[in-house]
């Protein structure tokens with residue numbers, strides 16, 4: 001059935017396809033009612049001509065008045081319903097699709113985002129859904145309704161006079177055939193236009209993300225000229241595509257309107273041959289003046305319907321991306337985090353090349369009630385281990401388990417209920433200080449949020465803000481310093497009070513005074529928990545219970561700080577280097 005095919009091709013829901021059916025029905029009714037108006041006009045003209053030519057009596061005004069009132073009432077009703085089914089239903093449909101996409105993206109493993117280009121995903125969620133929304137609301141119902149009503153009128157006209165019917169309607173299928181025949185050659189053009197839009201989005205995103213670095217290195221002119229070149233290329237591609245589309249659409253318009261000329265020529269010769277009455281030809285001219293109008297918008301937006309098909313395919317790719325069948329049951333015996341022969345690579349990038357192994361064979365246990373520090377040279381895989389512990393990514397080989405439960409079988413949302421995470425790159429929302437801390441535990445009372453804030457030493461800066469804790473902090477906390485942002489993140493973790501804590505050098509952006517205070521807050525947060533801390537400064541790990549030293553993705557050594565110092569290996573060397581760099585000063 002045609003609607004089943006539509007449902008599949010355009011990724012429509014049951015409500016969407018119901019809207020398409022009713023939209024088709026009411027568009028058809030609207031077109032027929034409009035034709036009915038033409039019939040009233042024709043009957044009035046017919047009576048008037050008969051009165052003038054044959055002296056026939058003019059009929060009373062009442063039937064025409066009733067006909068006109070009925071026409072307007074029906075037209076209002078059908079237009080109302082058509083609007084509801086072709087616009088409102090589809091606006092709801094695209095709203096639903098956006099939410100479903102967002103939900104799906106939330107559940108997809110991070111590996112998916114590693115594979116896909118972010119600007120491309122943004123374009124699918126925003127651009128593709130917008131294209132589909134416009135095509136559904138402006139073309140689907142209109143097109144099918146117009147085809148149906150035209151078919152009905154055509155059958156009626158055939159019964160009236162088959163030669164004139166053919167002369168009036170031949171141009172409809174030919175106009176559409178022209179557009180359909182060019183669909184395939186137009187596909188690469190549509191694809192190029194979208195690719196150009198994605199390239200511009202990427203460029204704008206990169207420029208905005210790096211605006212500070214660009215200014216600091218005086219690269220504005222260079223970056224802006226690169227961005228301008230991308231925008232110019234996109235403009236050229238889009239103009240070319242619009243031109244090609246315009247040519248095709250206008251050719252179809254011309255062919256469609258040729259039907260008027262053929263009706264006139266055919267009608268005039270039939271009238272001259274005495275085979276039809278002049279009024280019959282007049283009736284057909286009235287029909288052709290109206291019958292093409294519903295197709296105008298369809299032809300103009302047909303290209304959108306073609307590109308909506310590609311948009312729907314891209315959306316379906318995301319919707320069909322497999323989700324792991326993970327358990328939402330998570331009751332580990334304890335909160336020891338164990339890495340057992342873990343290997344990991346970030347996988348194929350957007351360029352399709354397989355990623356290099358970042359971890360090759362990592363085994364250690366971060367025990368409950370202890371602080372386990374991960375140390376090692378830059379790029380040795382410390383942050384990667386933390387990400388695997390919280391299942392932001394899944395290990396390529398080996399297992400990461402919590403209390404004996406393999407985390408790769410646990411639903412990430414369920415798992416993360418047991419984790420508090422403070423990473424270096426703190427992510428804040430464009431909300432108040434209070435709102436950002438409350439993210440740690442939705443439903444926490446104001447008193448609980450304020451207690452966590454105080455413990456993380458947020459009081460000191462919050463009271464300087466114009467509205468205190470209720471001050472909006474801008475996009476990603478742009479109105480705050482690095483240390484202030486980090487304290488909010490620590491307050492969040494304190495509020496969450498989860499049994500496993502991951503800290504990525506959490507006090508790195510703090511000055512000495514604040515660092516001491518935050519260290520105290522952290523001591524409260526960490527008591528009795530499983531703590532994994534990624535440390536860049538050796539001072540941070542002096543009091544750790546266990547140290548895991550990573551080098552090139554393998555565990556080079558592990559043990560207590562005293563054991564490792566005594567072993568005089570990589571850790572002892574790093575401690576020595578740090579001491580030397582601490583002693584270094586400007587000459």
Ligand SMILES: Nc1ncnc2c1ncn2[C@@H]1O[C@H](COP(=O)(O)OP(=O)(O)OP(=O)(O)O)[C@@H](O)[C@H]1O
Nearest residue numbers: 114346355358376377378379380381382383384385
């Ligand atoms: N998202 C990613 N995609 C691809 N490669 C990545 C990604 N994140 C990190 N890497 C690579 O993995 C390796 C280990 O990175 P990781 O961040 O775990 O190291 P690290 O020890 O924490 O380094 P640092 O001390 O500098 O923060 C690096 O070579 C890095 O380039």
